[in-house]
Amino acid sequence: MPQWSPQTYLQFADERSRPFVDLLARVPGERRTIVDLGCGPGHLTALMRSRWPAAEIVGVDSSPEMIATATAENTDPGARYVEGAIGEWFPDEPVDLIISNAAFQWVPAQLEIVPRLREHLTPGGVLAFQVPNNFRGPSHVLLRELAAADPYARYAEGAALSRGVTAATYLDLLAGPGWTVDAWETTYLHVLAGEDAVFGWMSGTGARPVLQALPDELRPQFVEEYRSVLREAYPRQPYGTVLPFPRVFVVVAQDVV
Numbered sequence: 001m002p003q004w005s006p007q008t009y010l011q012f013a014d015e016r017s018r019p020f021v022d023l024l025a026r027v028p029g030e031r032r033t034i035v036d037l038g039c040g041p042g043h044l045t046a047l048m049r050s051r052w053p054a055a056e057i058v059g060v061d062s063s064p065e066m067i068a069t070a071t072a073e074n075t076d077p078g079a080r081y082v083e084g085a086i087g088e089w090f091p092d093e094p095v096d097l098i099i100s101n102a103a104f105q106w107v108p109a110q111l112e113i114v115p116r117l118r119e120h121l122t123p124g125g126v127l128a129f130q131v132p133n134n135f136r137g138p139s140h141v142l143l144r145e146l147a148a149a150d151p152y153a154r155y156a157e158g159a160a161l162s163r164g165v166t167a168a169t170y171l172d173l174l175a176g177p178g179w180t181v182d183a184w185e186t187t188y189l190h191v192l193a194g195e196d197a198v199f200g201w202m203s204g205t206g207a208r209p210v211l212q213a214l215p216d217e218l219r220p221q222f223v224e225e226y227r228s229v230l231r232e233a234y235p236r237q238p239y240g241t242v243l244p245f246p247r248v249f250v251v252v253a254q255d256v257v
């Protein structure tokens with residue numbers, strides 16, 4: 001499994017946190033027990049804590065690097081972090097809220113796993129998540145095209161797969177008797193600072209599987225070519241580089257009878 005770098009990922013922490021704030025705003029009511037699936041380096045816990053001061057929060061992530069960072073930097077006595085995979089790790093007891101920000105797109109079987117998460121909610125519980133839906137954007141299209149060309153194709157085959165799911169698909173999957181679903185899509189115009197900012201963004205997330213699949217001697221050449229096509233697709237403006245980023249949000253609430 002490709003590795004995550006908490007430092008590279010946190011380079012754009014503000015932009016990556018904003019959708020979580022928007023997601024939290026749509027989660028109703030008091031929540032005492034919370035599981036955050038794909039919690040990353042734990043920087044989003046503070047946002048949940050300010051909303052629910054007394055909640056017990058468990059962050060779960062399959063990356064040992066992310067869990068090590070989250071645990072080392074944790075100053076919240078009501079939060080803890082555990083290594084575990086989405087679809088394999090489940091809470092011992094049902095919880096009031098299962099939340100996930102920008103993680104389900106990494107789970108190939110997500111359309112089977114996500115509906116089953118509802119079984120781990122208390123009555124009136126909520127499942128809330130956000131996933132990127134930017135896989136048709138130039139950042140991903142160019143990545144796939146370059147990865148499919150020689151001399152990279154034989155190493156990168158399969159590593160650049162996109163897993164975009166629309167808000168309508170999730171709505172159809174999760175709505176039903178006893179469940180109310182609020183699903184929507186928003187396109188953020190992230191304005192990124194610095195040179196080759198879109199490459200910096202992609203190297204922390206979507207491009208990692210391809211970069212890590214390439215042998216060391218080919219990677220610098222790939223990086224240079226990818227940087228160059230990204231520069232053309234996302235020209236730097238005096239105020240920064242604009243990365244349009246569609247994201248899908250879903251809040252599934254169990255009806256209280």
Ligand SMILES: C[S@@+](CC[C@H](N)C(=O)[O-])C[C@H]1O[C@@H](n2cnc3c(N)ncnc32)[C@H](O)[C@@H]1O
Nearest residue numbers: 038039040061062063066085086101102103106
């Ligand atoms: C884009 S980061 C999101 C981190 C954090 N939720 C945030 O919004 O900043 C995706 C996270 O999902 C984790 N992840 C990917 N696949 C996973 C899986 N199958 N099970 C658990 N975590 C996974 C990664 O290790 C990474 O920390």
